[in-house]
Amino acid sequence: MIGATYALASILVFVTAALLILVGAVGVITLKNPVHSALSLIMTLFGVAVAFVAQGADFLAAVEIIVYAGAIVVLFLFVIMFLGVDRKEHVHVEPLVGQRAFAAVGVVVTVGGLITLMARSHWVTGAMSVSTKGVALASGQDNVKQLGTAVFTTYLFAFEATAVLLVIAVVGAVLLARRERALQSEEVEVEA
Amino acid sequence: MNVPAAWYLILAAVLFGVGSFGLLTRRSALIMFMCVELMLNAVNLTFVTFSRTLSDIGGQASVFFVMVVAAAEVTVGLGIVVSIFRRRSSTSVDELSELKG
Structure with a gap:
């Protein structure tokens, strides 16, 4: 019944x-090796990008690949190889007794609750947004235009705040990753 | 005609569950960060799905900001992991137990 209503192509893309x-x-x-986990994460991110394209969020799909798969996962791989922790972790050892069972029960309850909410309740009315005045979301270049307009008008303050956030993150990362010897010698220089 | 929004929402819920299970069971701080990324992506997928069904660009703008915050979080988090590794030669979170009472 569903297959009859929806185009086969969109089902294939979803699957x-x-x-x-x-x-x-x-x-x-x-996976036991952190490098393999990071590569597996890239696969998930590509899947999410496919889902974004299928739903008309073209700009976000591009950002997903460029920023997530291109920058964040490379940062992960850099740290894994920098620290030399690319050896296998003993995943079968369970230091806390029953940790996995409790985690599984918690996750099943959470996901089950989410799906039940989705199926049973009407927490979304389905009414179209008033801010876009009923204009459907576009894809392709128009999607970039719409998103750009929204980010630089409605969400301008949040956008400016992210600039501050990124500066703080960069400064914090440099401070955290700096060696302490460099800090001490700098203090000596300041005192001298 | 696209597939129903519920399919994508269920997929996002399952992805969130897989990510939280990994976060609860793995002990390498690096893998735990990757699991947080999985959960963030599940939420992003939900945002985009509702953005499509409700025809509101606000959902996609939210995903944009989530991505920025995720990038900042990973940068600082990995900086912390590097500085802990310098002191302890391990990224296992089980060994960071000095603060327990």
């Missing part, structure tokens, strides 16, 4: 995205 996302996510949490 592809879902497979990429879920296989990648399970890989992240089961």
Whole structure:
């Protein structure tokens, strides 16, 4: 019945995205080598990008690949190799007794609750947004235009705040990762 | 015609569950950060799905900001992991237990 109403292509795209996302996510949490986990994370991110394109969020799909897969995962890989922790972790050892069972129960309850909420309740009315005056979301270049307009008008303050946030993050990361010897010698220089 | 929004929402819920299970069970701080990324992506997928169904660009703008915050979080988090590793030669969170009462 569903197959008759919706185009076969969109179902195929959804199944592809879902497979990429879920296989990648399970890989992240089961693989023993952190490098393999990071590569598996890239697979999930590509799946999410496919889902974004399928839903008309073209700009975000590009950002997902460029920023997430291109920058964040590379940062992960850099740290893994910088620290030399790319050896296998003993995933079968369970230091806390029953940790996995409790985690599984908690996760099943959470996901079950989310899906039940989705199926049973009407917490979204389905009414179209008033801010866009009923104009449907576009894809392609128009999507970039719409998102740009929203970010630089409605969400301008939040956008400026992210600039501050990024500066703080960069300064914090440099401070945290700096060696202490450099700090001490600098203090000596200041005192002298 | 696209597939129903519920399909994407269920996919996002399952992805969130997988990410939180990994966060609760893995002990390497690096893997835990990756699991946080999985959960953030699940929420992003939900935002984009509602953005499509309600035809509101606000959902996509939120995803934009979530991505910025995620990038900042990973930068600072990995800086902390590097500085802990210098002191302890390990990224296992089980060994960071000095503050327990």
